[in-house]
Amino acid sequence: MDRSNGKKMTANCVDDLWAGCAFLFLQSNDPDLLSAYKDPDRKLNLFKVIRLTLSDTAGGLDGYEILKLHDVDPRLGVEVKFVDEAVCRRFLESYSSGCVQQMFVQHASRILPGAVDLAMQTEMKAGDKILDECLDDQELCLHHIHMIQPVRLPDDEVCQLEQQLRNLVFSDRRAPHTAQPxxxxxxxxxxxxxxxxxxxxxxxxxxxxxxxxxxxxxxxxxxxxxxxxxxxxxxxxxxxxxxxxxxxxxxxxxxxxxxxxxxxxxxxxxxxxxxxxxxxxxxxxxxxxxxxxxxxxxxxxx
Structure with missing residues (x-):
């Protein structure tokens, strides 16, 4: 396969908005992440774990956004839109080194009830391309991600979860002031x-x-x-x-x-x-x- 066009495509997107989508699939048995996603009492905590993991492994809060969470029984799918090639590259490096899985487990052990000894499996895809099979070729992975152009905005559920997280931060910051008016x-x-x-x-x-x-x-x-x-x-x-x-x-x-x-x-x-x-x-x-x-x-x- 000639990938020169893919490399040129990513290089030429400096002036335009570089964008692409990847799907991160998460699976565990104890606790079952899909069950946690379906549980209203645990969904927000699970979403916070995902957001913290992305922040730590993509290098911050910018350059990407979560579009949708998918029920892909028995796995939980996270659809991520990247709008910065450097951020996407950094995330791929984190995923390839095992850092994404490591950070997810560490955050889950602190935030998600029952996840102290979490054992999980991950898979990342771009369309029908399994990126785990070509992680040693970062340019090819970037090409596959870039070929899946995002056509949607974050869905209502993700927007609601993001707002709930913002409300938690806002109320936490205001608490000391309201306690001592x-x-x-x-x-x-x-x-x-x-x-x-x-x-x-x-x-x-x-x-x-x-x-x-x-x-x-x-x-x-x-x-x-x-x-x-x-x-x-x-x-x-x-x-x-x-x-x-x-x-x-x-x-x-x-x-x-x-x-x-x-x-x-x-x-x-x-x-x-x-x-x-x-x-x-x-x-x-x-x-x-x-x-x-x-x-x-x-x-x-x-």
Whole structure:
């Protein structure tokens, strides 16, 4: 098959809006994700897991949107529209490395009742093309996704779920103000020097611990480089070419070891100044909000 036209097509879409669709199929037995989707009490939590997984593995909230959730018994299908080739490429890299499945399991264990030991299978398709069969050829995968042009807007159910998530965030942000109405008339108190602010809540800015170190390395996946570039602005030990050197040196050891060594370099260089607030700020900068919540041990919203 001659794929040169496909490559040219994606390259020429810089000036126009690059777009395409992929279908992510999810299946598990305990709990059954399709049953969770059909359960009104669990559907929103499941949708939140999907949104957090996409955010963490596509590099943020932009460049894609969920169009529809499909009942494809025994699997749950997630139809995703991509409008940014770089975002789609990043998601494909995450999927190929197993990061999508890993992040889904981690978020589900925090948010979805009964998903502590979730074992799941995934498959990704573009039309009738099974992308799992050609993940080693990213250009071909991009071509297949680009050939499936989105012809729909997000359906009513997805719009309602998105609105419910926004309402949860809005009510959570307003709660402290409604609990103390008198404070609304006063200026916000200054944040103590030993604390930092995350999502309008104050956290202790303590030194990073071995538990933090392991949690970061376990959860960050292939995004470790982006976090490292954010940290390097205030850490000379991570200036170029330190991050690429770490990637090369520990390539055979996998993403966990690369991420572990990145944070190890940061902690060794910064000493007592290697604090949780700096790491969370780097995660926020890269829109890895789900991972920041994991680092801060923030319980999921019911």
């Amino acid at each position: 008198l404070a609304c008339k006063q200026e916000a108190p200054s944040i103590p020097s030993n604390c930092f602010l995350f999502q309008e809540k104050v956290f202790d800015d303590r030194q990073l611990t071995p538990a933090d170190h392991q949690r970061f390395a376990t959860n960050v996946g292939q995004d470790w480089k982006r976090v490292g570039r954010a940290l390097q602005r205030t850490c000379r030990a991570l200036k170029r070419p330190a991050i690429e050197n770490l990637a090369y040196e520990y390539e055979r050891d996998g993403l966990y070891e690369q991420a572990y060594q990145l944070l190890n370099r940061f902690i060794q260089a910064e000493g007592k100044a290697a604090r949780l607030g700096r790491l969370v700020s780097a995660l926020e900068e890269n829109k890895l909000i789900g991972l920041a919540e994991i680092m801060l041990d923030i319980p999921p919203k019911e």
